[in-house]
Every structure is written in C-alpha cells, then in structure tokens.
Amino acid sequence: MSHPTTMLLTARDIHKRFGALVVLEGVDFSVAHDEAVGIVGPNGAGKTTLLSILSGAQPSSSGAVAYRERDVTTLDSAARCRLGIVRTHQIPRPFGGMTVFENVFVAAANGRCKRAEAYDRVVDALALCGMSEVANRRAETLGLLDRKRLELARALGADPGLLLLDEIGGGLTDAEASELVEAIQELRRRRIAVVWIEHIVHILLQVVDRLVCMDAGRVIADGEPRAVMADPAVVEAYLGGDVHGAA
Numbered sequence: 001m002s003h004p005t006t007m008l009l010t011a012r013d014i015h016k017r018f019g020a021l022v023v024l025e026g027v028d029f030s031v032a033h034d035e036a037v038g039i040v041g042p043n044g045a046g047k048t049t050l051l052s053i054l055s056g057a058q059p060s061s062s063g064a065v066a067y068r069e070r071d072v073t074t075l076d077s078a079a080r081c082r083l084g085i086v087r088t089h090q091i092p093r094p095f096g097g098m099t100v101f102e103n104v105f106v107a108a109a110n111g112r113c114k115r116a117e118a119y120d121r122v123v124d125a126l127a128l129c130g131m132s133e134v135a136n137r138r139a140e141t142l143g144l145l146d147r148k149r150l151e152l153a154r155a156l157g158a159d160p161g162l163l164l165l166d167e168i169g170g171g172l173t174d175a176e177a178s179e180l181v182e183a184i185q186e187l188r189r190r191r192i193a194v195v196w197i198e199h200i201v202h203i204l205l206q207v208v209d210r211l212v213c214m215d216a217g218r219v220i221a222d223g224e225p226r227a228v229m230a231d232p233a234v235v236e237a238y239l240g241g242d243v244h245g246a247a
C-alpha cells in the first residue's frame with residue numbers, strides 16, 4: 001500500500017471483534033484499478049468477514065475503508081453498492097417467486113439509471129453469464145451452477161467498479177467452475193476490478209494478478225500468486241489446518 005492514491009480501494013488497519021473473539025487484527029488490504037486479487041486462507045481465517053467489511057455489510061471495530069479516494073467507512077452496503085462496490089455471497093441468495101430476469105433487474109434498477117438503461121444492463125449481464133436462455137425461469141428452480149451464475153449476473157447488473165466474489169466456485173465441478181472463470185475473465189477485459197475469495201486455488205490462479213493469504217485474522221502473505229502459494233508461512237497455515245481443496 002505504498003501508493004494509496006493509485007488504489008481503487010484501500011482498507012487500513014482493520015480490526016473486527018465479536019465480543020471477546022478477535023476475527024481481524026490490523027488487516028491492511030488494497031486493490032488497484034483494473035486489478036484482480038485473490039484471497040485464500042484456512043477456514044476461519046477471516047476472509048468472509050473482511051469482504052463484509054469492504055462491502056459495508058458489517059462495520060469494522062476499527063480501521064478505515066476508502067474507495068476512489070473517498071472515505072466510505074461509515075457507509076452501509078446499499079450506499080457502497082451505489083458507488084460501485086458490489087459483492088456476491090457464498091450461498092446464492094436469489095429472490096424466490098421472481099424470474100431470473102426480474103432478479104437481475106432488481107439489482108440493475110437501483111435508482112442510478114433510467115429503466116431502459118437498466119433493461120439493457122440486464123440483457124448484457126445475462127448474456128455474459130450464459131443465462132439468456134433461462135431468463136424467464138423462476139430463480140428457485142435453478143440448479144447450483146445457474147444459481148452461482150445468477151449471483152454473478154445480479155452483481156453485474158448493479159454496474160460494479162469493484163466486484164467482491166465470495167467462493168463463487170464452491171460446490172461446482174471443475175468444468176462448471178471453468179465456465180465461471182470465462183465470465184470473470186470477460187469482466188477483467190471490461191476493466192472491472194475483482195476481489196475473489198476461493199478455496200479452489202487452481203481456478204483462482206487462472207484469473208488473479210495478486211494473491212493475499214490470511215490466517216487467524218491477519219494477512220500472512222501478499223504478492224505474485226505462485227510465490228504466495230510457495231511461501232513457507234502459507235504452506236504451514238494450510239498444513240497446520242484444513243487444506244480444503246487448496247492443492
């Protein structure tokens with residue numbers, strides 16, 4: 001974080017406690033414009049909690065978050081979403097009783113744009129995620145891969161500048177996860193910055209420029225992805241805990 005002004009997002013000295021439980025302990029994290037950053041680490045390392053603090057879904061106990069050089073620390077997730085910080089969830093959360101199209105439209109029609117523009121954005125997001133053919137299906141009838149795709153399409157519908165992905169590959173076969181990789185690579189071509197938490201590391205390595213490894217609420221390695229995976233502290237963190245498909 002030596003040049004904060006060149007960063008799209010900067011989180012400084014983030015601490016998070018749940019009562020006596022310390023979950024994040026002085027985390028510094030940043031994302032450059034157009035960058036894709038992967039976050040790995042054993043279960044319970046604090047990855048999802050960090051993502052929630054970046055998205056505004058949870059407040060930090062202390063520390064600050066800036067986006068496009070604006071302090072967003074006190075803004076909630078809806079306000080950050082309007083600025084362009086958009087997240088997906090580990091467990092997809094489609095609106096039941098609505099079609100795939102309607103689900104994405106709700107995200108797209110967030111007050112920042114006209115109806116026709118929102119409509120175009122939905123069509124584009126569904127095409128990018130390979131969902132045009134199921135646009136009129138009820139969301140609750142979708143299988144896991146399509147639910148994951150819908151989660152991504154809804155995030156895209158919200159017109160992100162920074163997309164925060166929480167284990168979007170989880171539960172998918174390698175072939176299914178590869179399809180998502182293609183969609184995410186297209187986002188990169190569109191210059192959307194990405195932060196991606198993923199246990200399936202070989203999928204992550206196809207996309208990210210930089211890898212951050214967390215363990216027990218701290219960042220223990222940050223840098224070129226293959227160098228991070230070979231870092232003795234990272235190997236130890238995994239071997240000392242649950243490798244959970246990290247190989």
Ligand SMILES: Nc1ncnc2c1ncn2[C@@H]1O[C@H](COP(=O)(O)OP(=O)(O)OP(=O)(O)O)[C@@H](O)[C@H]1O
Pocket residue numbers: 018021023041042043044045046047048049050
């Ligand atoms: N709302 C909460 N209340 C209390 N403890 C919580 C809460 N949310 C998370 N934790 C705890 O914080 C720690 C970090 O959880 P977190 O989900 O951020 O880890 P993670 O690295 O994303 O793990 P995983 O890879 O298993 O998803 C865990 O010990 C978890 O039980």
